[in-house]
Amino acid sequence: xxxxxxxxxxxxxxxxxxxxxxxxxxxxxxxxxxxxxxxxxxxxxxxxxxxxxxxxxxxxxxxxxxxxxxxxxxxxxxxxxxxxxxxxxxxxxxxxxxxxxxxxxxxxxxxxxxxxxxxxxxxxxxxxxxxxxxxxxxxxxxxxxxxxxxxxxxxxxxxxxxxxxxxxxxxxxxxxxxxxxxxxxxxxxxxxxxxxxxxxxxxxxxxxxxxxxxxxxxxxxxxxxxxxxxxxxxxxxxxxxxxxxxxxxxxxxxxxxxxxxxxxxxxxxxxxxxxxxxxxxxxxxxxxxxxxxxxxxxxxxxxxxxxxxxxxxxxxxxxxxxxxxxxxxxxxxxxxxxxxxxxxxxxxx
Amino acid sequence: xxxxxxxxxxxxxxxxxxxxxxxxxxxxxxxxxxxxxxxxxxxxxxxxxxxxxxxxxxxxxxxxxxxxxxxxxxxxxxxxxxxxxxxxxxxxxxxxxxxxxxxxxxxxxxxxxxxxxxxxxxxxxxxxxxxxxxxxxxxxxxxxxxxxxxxxxxxxxxxxxxxxxxxxxxxxxxxxxxxxxxxxxxxxxxxxxxxxxxxxxxxxxxxxxxxxxxxxxxxxxxxxxxxxxxxxxxxxxxxxxxxxxxxxxxxxxxxxxxxxxxxxxxxxxxxxxxxxxxxxxxxxxxxxxxxxxxxxxxxxxxxxxxxxxxxxxxxxxxxxxxxxxxxxxxxxxxxxxxxxxxxxxxxxx
Numbered sequence: 223x224x225x226x227x228x229x230x231x232x233x234x235x236x237x238x239x240x241x242x243x244x245x246x247x248x249x250x251x252x253x254x255x256x257x258x259x260x261x262x263x264x265x266x267x268x269x270x271x272x273x274x275x276x277x278x279x280x281x282x283x284x285x286x287x288x289x290x291x292x293x294x295x296x297x298x299x300x301x302x303x304x305x306x307x308x309x310x311x312x313x314x315x316x317x318x319x320x321x322x323x324x325x326x327x328x329x330x331x332x333x334x335x336x337x338x339x340x341x342x343x344x345x346x347x348x349x350x351x352x353x354x355x356x357x358x359x360x361x362x363x364x365x366x367x368x369x370x371x372x373x374x375x376x377x378x379x380x381x382x383x384x385x386x387x388x389x390x391x392x393x394x395x396x397x398x399x400x401x402x403x404x405x406x407x408x409x410x411x412x413x414x415x416x417x418x419x420x421x422x423x424x425x426x427x428x429x430x431x432x433x434x435x436x437x438x439x440x441x442x443x444x445x446x447x448x449x450x451x452x453x454x455x456x457x458x459x460x461x462x463x464x465x466x467x468x469x470x471x472x473x474x475x476x477x478x479x480x481x482x483x484x485x486x487x488x489x490x491x492x493x494x495x496x497x498x499x500x501x502x503x504x505x506x507x508x509x510x511x512x513x514x515x516x517x518x519x520x521x522x523x524x525x526x527x528x529x530x531x532x533x534x535x536x537x538x539x540x541x542x543x544x545x546x547x548x549x550x551x552x553x554x555x556x557x558x559x560x561x562x563x564x565x566x567x568x569x570x571x
Numbered sequence: 572x573x574x575x576x577x578x579x580x581x582x583x584x585x586x587x588x589x590x591x592x593x594x595x596x597x598x599x600x601x602x603x604x605x606x607x608x609x610x611x612x613x614x615x616x617x618x619x620x621x622x623x624x625x626x627x628x629x630x631x632x633x634x635x636x637x638x639x640x641x642x643x644x645x646x647x648x649x650x651x652x653x654x655x656x657x658x659x660x661x662x663x664x665x666x667x668x669x670x671x672x673x674x675x676x677x678x679x680x681x682x683x684x685x686x687x688x689x690x691x692x693x694x695x696x697x698x699x700x701x702x703x704x705x706x707x708x709x710x711x712x713x714x715x716x717x718x719x720x721x722x723x724x725x726x727x728x729x730x731x732x733x734x735x736x737x738x739x740x741x742x743x744x745x746x747x748x749x750x751x752x753x754x755x756x757x758x759x760x761x762x763x764x765x766x767x768x769x770x771x772x773x774x775x776x777x778x779x780x781x782x783x784x785x786x787x788x789x790x791x792x793x794x795x796x797x798x799x800x801x802x803x804x805x806x807x808x809x810x811x812x813x814x815x816x817x818x819x820x821x822x823x824x825x826x827x828x829x830x831x832x833x834x835x836x837x838x839x840x841x842x843x844x845x846x847x848x849x850x851x852x853x854x855x856x857x858x859x860x861x862x863x864x865x866x867x868x869x870x871x872x873x874x875x876x877x878x879x880x881x882x883x884x885x886x887x888x889x890x891x892x893x894x895x896x897x898x899x900x901x902x903x904x905x906x907x908x909x910x911x912x913x914x915x916x917x918x919x920x
Contacts, residue, residue, distance in 0.1 A: 254730075255733075255734075256733070256734045256737040256738070258737050258741055259733065259734075259737050321696050321697070321700060324692070324693065324696060325693035325694075325696060325697060326693075343673070343692065344673065344674035344675075344740065345674075345737075345740065347670055347673060347674060347696055348670070348674060348733055348736055348737060348740070350700075351670060351699075351700075351703070351729070351733050352730065352733035352734070352737070354700070354703065354729070355726055355729035355730040355732075355733055356730060358707060358722065358725070358726035358729065359723075359726040359727065359730055361726075362719065362722055362723040362726055366719055369718070369719040369722065370711065370715055370718040370719055370722075373707065373711055373718070373719075373722045374708075374711040376707070377704055377707035377708040377710075377711055378708065380700070380703070380704035380707065381603075381701065381704040381705060381708055383704075384604075384605070384608065384697055384700050384701035384704055385604075385605045385608075385701070387697055388605040388607050388608050388694075388697060388701070389605070391693065391694065391697065392607055
């Protein structure tokens, strides 16, 4: 742990303010579910149950809810306008984690058992479906003038997320080299769908629910999508070089599973000796052991894959900033968004 | 096979007319999906792929799409008004079958492998999620004045379906007798959510998209929900006494798996000797063999469970008719709906 810098502290404060604002509405929403499904949703959200209901606990940072709130404020509306949007994107984020963990066979999430591991795959599928339905219901409670556009944002994001996840799953069946190999631009498109769509939904929904004009909504949506691509690139760095104490995952975890992520694909795209050696290791099949994973990580770094991924994250972060600059936004909220963005990139978990 | 009676022929004709009308829009919708997800959706829909795209094949009867179309016509609108609603409910129905088959471990559906069996559970979860997202997108394309109410119908139905399925799954963990036993009224509520919600969504959406007044929408929604309860009761009869050649399932299939369905619960609710003997067989645990299942089926019949289930179906069918009678509907379309209803109840698969 390094001591927090002033901008980091400001970002943490912004996230905490938004969490505090959204939490009661999120708890109320989850309580609308069938009790068994609510229990699973609470588990997935990292909550515990106390005598008088659910107690939000060691959940995620709440990036998506914060973006929805801040974007409403950035177009001059009170934060409360964005509440339905903030709850919706947190529910959809949680639903997608629950289903993704089943698809990927991941047994832990947020330092506890993943939902399917704790409750079984069938119930976890159902809990995810119910959270998704609830998210749509919550948006339908928004003011009538905004419901159509808001639901359109949600439906488009859900469809894009499924498309991105389909690409990600199918990359697994593609080869490491030759004409069938996954290209960096395909990976970027996957990340924009899988991760960017929901961040873009969060920023866009905040603006939609605040009644912002279409051009502003489009600009904030684009900012969110770029942020998503940057976010995924950082996830990929952490999946290889992250500290197991911070990430809760084994060292080199993505490499052990031979997952096709940005650093690997960027390394393979170079005309270096390291790339050639890397192919040999990756094509050996199965999973990699400690030594193999370490060697692959070193070769990726030598071929420039680690640097290229950092640069990918920074470029998309810059483009998110550019999207904000192009819009006429309320300065205080816009500054809060700008403080948040690098915090999401320079993270250790 | 018995020869079709005149009303049966008329009902088949109505279903065929609606299928023909909706099919092109449904194919177009499925083609919007990621190619891999589209392939799974087509599989789940019973379609085959030809050189120039998907070919609808041995799919279901298309009850839900027909109800959406007929209800739009019944409130005086052209069938085309209901297209988005018809496509939406078929997609949601298919999505729910794909996810339910995973939860229930069912390996076949519509005379072919279930989607998870053919493609794996992970991809099947994703295909279901994508169909659900697509359904919401399709509704967002409806005329602006109707989108809010239409999406509300869909979101409420999705939430109710999850609630019903949660009840159905949790009934499995309840006992056959004593204070924890599942009561008939709880089962009916489950059926109204699990099966009735989507039929009510179909009838309601047809009316919403036709611009019908709220009272008419509510009346048609209620009719659909009653039809759903009747439909589920008939499903339960077929799950025990259905002809394996028609249903594609082994004889007594629900009893073998010790599933808590209406006929069993109605039999157990009687104060008969047969009910007492039935408890003994059901509480022996595990699954039932041929002899055990046959004996249980005979005891259910002796205790009146088969008769009570037929009567349950008929009562809810009557209530659906009553809902139609209470509304001022266009006579030709209303007659088509009335012809359809008994056809859905007196079925063999």
